[in-house]
Each structure stands twice: as structure tokens, then as C-alpha cells.
Amino acid sequence: MSDLRLYNTYTRTVEEFHPLHDKNVGLYVCGPTVYGPPHLGHVRGPVVFDVLRRYMEFQGLKVRHVRNITDVGHLVGDGDEGEDKLSKQARLEQVEPMEIAQAYTLAYNDMCRMMNTLPPSIEPRASGHILEQIGMIEAIINAGLAYEANGSVYFDVLTYAKTHDYGKLSGRVLEDLIAGAGNEARELEGQGEKRNPNDFALWKKAAPEHIMQWxxxxxxxxxxxxIECSAMSRKYLGDIFDIHGGGMDLLFPHHESEIAQSTACTGHNPARFWIHHNMITINGQKMAKSLNNGIRVDELFAGNHPLLEQAYSPMTLRFFILQAHYRGTLDFSNEALQASDKGLQRLLNAAAQVKKLPVSDIGEYAVSDIWNNCVQSMNEDLNTPQVIAQLFEAARVCNQAADEKLKLDRENVELLGRLFDTWLLGILGIKAEEKGHESALDGVMQLLLTMRAEAKTNKNYALSDEIRNKLTALGFTIKDGKDGSSWSL
Ligand SMILES: [Zn+2]
Incomplete structure (x- = not known):
């Protein structure tokens, strides 16, 4: 592997990346809790880790990409209290929890497909790995780091912290956590079973009315x-694997707890690299139910949300996401999306134009410089905005060559073509989108209506009637008005 360097949240430094096993990379990414339709907050992770994977595969590595589906155990409020998110939604929609899981897993995967992300190698479900989770909980109990209380099992944070650096990943200090939890604990039910308010549930006793129980x-x-992510990453990637990824919102308690659980079981941190992407904000604000600014991806693609001035295509969204570094915040606004759309069209136009460029005997520009800069940018912690800047430089070169203001020899014209194919389409994963069937249909209909109007002008009523009748037979309605004809289907 060339010199890929990645920021490791665990060590807070940019480190050289080398796979643990030859050319094989194990990548585990926390997937969605499938209890609602995918919204803007769901879309950055799949795109970021897709580009990481595509770049590694471009470098000749083989990636086993595991992304889980959380279909049980994630409680409302993200802590150990309250209803299961899926059960609650199932109650509201009056269906089985697994119907909720199925519907929203499909919706999530549809979104990923539209965003042109490669499907994960394995997509394990928490509910399908109960035995593995029980096995791991037993091991943690045997290690003396968990205890049973009234049918539930809790991880013993204080005992663990005596010999391990609990809080290292998320930067939390245990003393602060204890002080904070003390206040919270008085208000929350069920805390009485815990030896310490910071202990977290490995297994929860189910009340009889609880729908999902084993x-x-x-x-x-x-x-x-x-516990699901500790158990499933271990099952499919081993005790130690290369990369564990997710959003920064998962640092605590989710990933901190995963490290504690796996360490309690195997004696060490399960992942060499912990990689976290930042979140998406909307017009400078965090997405929140109370602010009513949660935009679903289907609303974004259709343009039907009060905050949207128009519809935006999946590739515009993908390009917009990659125009920011994955560790920086990304602020969604109509202006920013519209600028991304324009920029992307400029690159796609240049990519289409390359094939028609005049070839000169003399070369006045070395496209290999752009290529090398792209590699360097990706190697420096996946700097996709810099790669995109390089592609704009390539578009400029392309336009100048088209206007014959810059001479390119055959080798450089070909390299320019490969540059767009490899970097824009291959690694950044942009695909050319069909420009709406609807606008094409409208173009054809306008053509037919013009021909019909001409036939009428030439008194060729047989032809004008034939056009109208055949269109009517196909289900079209033609209306003739003062300003010409219009159609509807
Ligand atoms: Zn997880």
C-alpha cells in the first residue's frame, strides 16, 4: 500500500495505514437503527466510507466492509432507559417490529444505492446475532467486568477503569462522568440495579409486554x-481488525462502550484505527426534531420540504458531501447545494469533452502533475476537497485545449480522460445521471405538436388529425389554445 495516512480518533494523530493482514482490510462501520426513513443525517457516513473503500481498492487492497443493521436494543434516548426505538415505531404503525426493520432497511439501502455507494460485503443484523452477543456477555462476566442484577446484566465501568483507560476514545474523564451521572441518576428509573450510574446495559430483562425478547x-x-457491534465485528473481522468507523455522534457512549466490551473479552482494543466523520448541519443549526429541520432524503430528491428551494439529485448531494473534508462540519443550504450542482456539471461536461479534444504534436501541459496531486491529497487523510480542486484544474486544462489556447499531445489527452474516469467516476464515485426522462418526453411532445401545427398551416389535415388521434390513443390529452397546443398524460 502506498503512503495512505489516516486520522485515528483513538490516538488523535494522523498515522500511516498498513493493513494488519497483507493486502486485506477489515472495515467495520456502524450502520443505521432502522426505525424511520433515512434523512440527511444518514447520508454522510455511507459516502465517506465508500470513498475510503474505493480508494483502498484502487490501491490494490481487498476490503471486507461490514456494516450492521441495528434492529433491536437501541432505546429511545440512546441510554439504558425507555422503549426500544423499533418497538415504539411498530406500536405507532401497528405492525410487527420486524416489519419496521424490513421497511426501513430497504429504504436505507435504496438511499445508499441512489447515492452510488458500493454495497457492504456483509450486512449483519443485531437480532440475528443474539447467541454471539450472549457469548460475549458471558465472557465479560467471567472476566469479572460485568454483573447480573434482577435479570439484567451491566458492564462494571469502575472496575474496568481501574486497569484500563475508559474515556480515552471520546476524551471523557471518568470523574466528570461520575459527577454528571449522579445528577441524572436521581431522575431515571431502573438505575437502582446498577452499582454505578455509569455502568451500561449488556442485557436487559424484558417486561412481559416487551415485543422483542430472547x-x-x-x-x-x-x-x-x-454489545451487538462488539459481537458482530469480532465474528466477521476477528479480535483485531483494521478500521472501525462511524459518525462523531457515536463516540460516546457507543464506541467507548464497544472498546470496553471487546477489551474485557479479548484483552485489547478491537480496531487499529477509529475513524469518525463529522455531522451535517442545516443552515448552521444542528438537525433536531424540535427545530423541524430534519430533511428526509426522498424530500431532498423531490424538492418537497419547506426549507428546500428546489429538488437536488443524489449525485449533487454526493459531490456536496465530498467537497468538505470528512472531519469538518458540513453545512447544508440551498446556496451551497446549487453551487455544488453547478460545479459538478462543469466537471461532467469537461469529462465528456475530453474525447473530442484536438491532439497536438507538442504537449504544453503535464496532466500527470494533476494525477500525482490527487494521490497525495487522498493519502493525506482522504482530502477529497483537494482532489476536487485538482479536477477543476483538469477541467480548466480541458476547456483551454478545446479552445486551442493550450496544446496537449496524445499521451496527455488520454491521461486527462483516464483522470476523470478514475478520480471523478471511480474513486469519488460520481455517476452521470440521466437528465430526467420527463424533460426528454416534453421535448419529443413539443416536436410533435410543432409538426402538427405546421401540417395544419399547410392544410394537411389528414396528418394533423393522425398525430392527434394516435397521441390520444396512447393516453395523451392535447389542448389547443390561442398560444398553441399543450399536452398532458
Ligand atoms: Zn455500532
Missing amino acids: NSPWGTGYPGWH
Whole structure:
């Protein structure tokens, strides 16, 4: 592997990346909790880790990409209290929890497909790995780092912290957590079972009315939210694997707990690299139910949300995401999306134009410089905005060559073509979008209506009637008005 360097949240430094096993990379990314339709907040992670994967594969590495589906155990409020998010939604929609999981898993995967992200190699579900989770919980109990209380099992944070650096990943200090949790604990039910308010659930006893429950050594219940990722990453990628990824919102408690669980089981941090992408804000504000600014991706693609001035295509959204570095915040606004759309069209136009460029005997520009800069930018912690800046430089070169203001020899014209193919389409994963069937249909209809008007002017009524009748037979309605004809289907 060339000199890829990635920011490791765990060490807070940019480190050289080398796979643990030859040319094989194990990548685990926390997937969605499938209890609602995908919104803007869901879209950055899949795109960021897709580009990482595509770049590694471009460099000759083989990536096993595991992305889980959380369909049980994630409680409302992200802590150990409250209803299961899926069960709650199932109750509201009056269906089975697994119908909720199925519907929103499909919706999430549809979104990923539209965003042109490669499907994960394995997509394990939490509910399909209950035995693995129970096995891991037993191991943690045997290690003396978890305890049973009234049919539930909790991770013993204080005992663990005596010998391990709990809080290292998220930068939390245990003393502060204890002080904070003390205040919270008084208000929350169920805290009485815990030895310490910071302990988190590995297994929760299910009340009889709880819809999703399984047998376990501690009675019927369901797993805590964090244990699924420890169990499934271990099952498919081993005790230590290359990269664990997710959004920054998962640093605490989710990823901090994962590290504690895996360490309690195997003796070490499960991932060499912890990689986190930043979040999307909307017009400078965090997305929140209370602000009513959560835009669903289908609303974005259709343009039907009060905050949207128009519809935006999946590739415009993908390009917009990659125009920011993955660790920086990304602020969504109509202006920014419109600028991304324009920029992307400029690049796609240049990519289409390359094939028609005049070839000169003399070369006045070395496209290889742009290529090398792209490699360097990606190697420096996936700097996609810099790659895009290089592609704009390539578009400029392309336009100048088209206007014959710059001479390119055959080798450089060909390299320019490969540059767009490899970097814009291959690694950044942009695909040319069909420009709406609707506008094409409208063009054809306008053509037919013009021909019909001409036939009428030439008194060729047989032809004008034939056009009208055949269109009517196909289901079109033609209206003749003062300003010409219009159509509807
Ligand atoms: Zn996870």
C-alpha cells in the first residue's frame, strides 16, 4: 500500500495505514437503527466510507466492509432507559417490529444505492446475532467486568477503569462522568440495579409486554445497544481488525462502550484505527426534531420540504458531501447545494469533452502533475476537497485545449480522460445521471405538436388529425389554445 495516512480518533494523530493482514482490510462501520426513513443525517457516513473503500481498492487492497443493521436494543434516548426505538415505531404503525426493520432497511439501502455507494460485503443484523452477543456477555462476566442484577446484566465501568483507560476514545474523564451521572441518576428509573450510574446495559430483562425478547442465562430479555457491534465485528473481522468507523455522534457512549466490551473479552482494543466523520448541519443549526429541520432524503430528491428551494439529485448531494473534508462540519443550504450542482456539471461536461479534444504534436501541459496531486491529497487523510480542486484544474486544462489556447499531445489527452474516469467516476464515485426522462418526453411532445401545427398551416389535415388521434390513443390529452397546443398524460 502506498503512503495512505489516516486520522485515528483513538490516538488523535494522523498515522500511516498498513493493513494488519497483507493486502486485506477489515472495515467495520456502524450502520443505521432502522426505525424511520433515512434523512440527511444518514447520508454522510455511507459516502465517506465508500470513498475510503474505493480508494483502498484502487490501491490494490481487498476490503471486507461490514456494516450492521441495528434492529433491536437501541432505546429511545440512546441510554439504558425507555422503549426500544423499533418497538415504539411498530406500536405507532401497528405492525410487527420486524416489519419496521424490513421497511426501513430497504429504504436505507435504496438511499445508499441512489447515492452510488458500493454495497457492504456483509450486512449483519443485531437480532440475528443474539447467541454471539450472549457469548460475549458471558465472557465479560467471567472476566469479572460485568454483573447480573434482577435479570439484567451491566458492564462494571469502575472496575474496568481501574486497569484500563475508559474515556480515552471520546476524551471523557471518568470523574466528570461520575459527577454528571449522579445528577441524572436521581431522575431515571431502573438505575437502582446498577452499582454505578455509569455502568451500561449488556442485557436487559424484558417486561412481559416487551415485543422483542430472547432466552438467555439470565432469563428472557434483549441485548443492550453496544454489545451487538462488539459481537458482530469480532465474528466477521476477528479480535483485531483494521478500521472501525462511524459518525462523531457515536463516540460516546457507543464506541467507548464497544472498546470496553471487546477489551474485557479479548484483552485489547478491537480496531487499529477509529475513524469518525463529522455531522451535517442545516443552515448552521444542528438537525433536531424540535427545530423541524430534519430533511428526509426522498424530500431532498423531490424538492418537497419547506426549507428546500428546489429538488437536488443524489449525485449533487454526493459531490456536496465530498467537497468538505470528512472531519469538518458540513453545512447544508440551498446556496451551497446549487453551487455544488453547478460545479459538478462543469466537471461532467469537461469529462465528456475530453474525447473530442484536438491532439497536438507538442504537449504544453503535464496532466500527470494533476494525477500525482490527487494521490497525495487522498493519502493525506482522504482530502477529497483537494482532489476536487485538482479536477477543476483538469477541467480548466480541458476547456483551454478545446479552445486551442493550450496544446496537449496524445499521451496527455488520454491521461486527462483516464483522470476523470478514475478520480471523478471511480474513486469519488460520481455517476452521470440521466437528465430526467420527463424533460426528454416534453421535448419529443413539443416536436410533435410543432409538426402538427405546421401540417395544419399547410392544410394537411389528414396528418394533423393522425398525430392527434394516435397521441390520444396512447393516453395523451392535447389542448389547443390561442398560444398553441399543450399536452398532458
Ligand atoms: Zn455500532
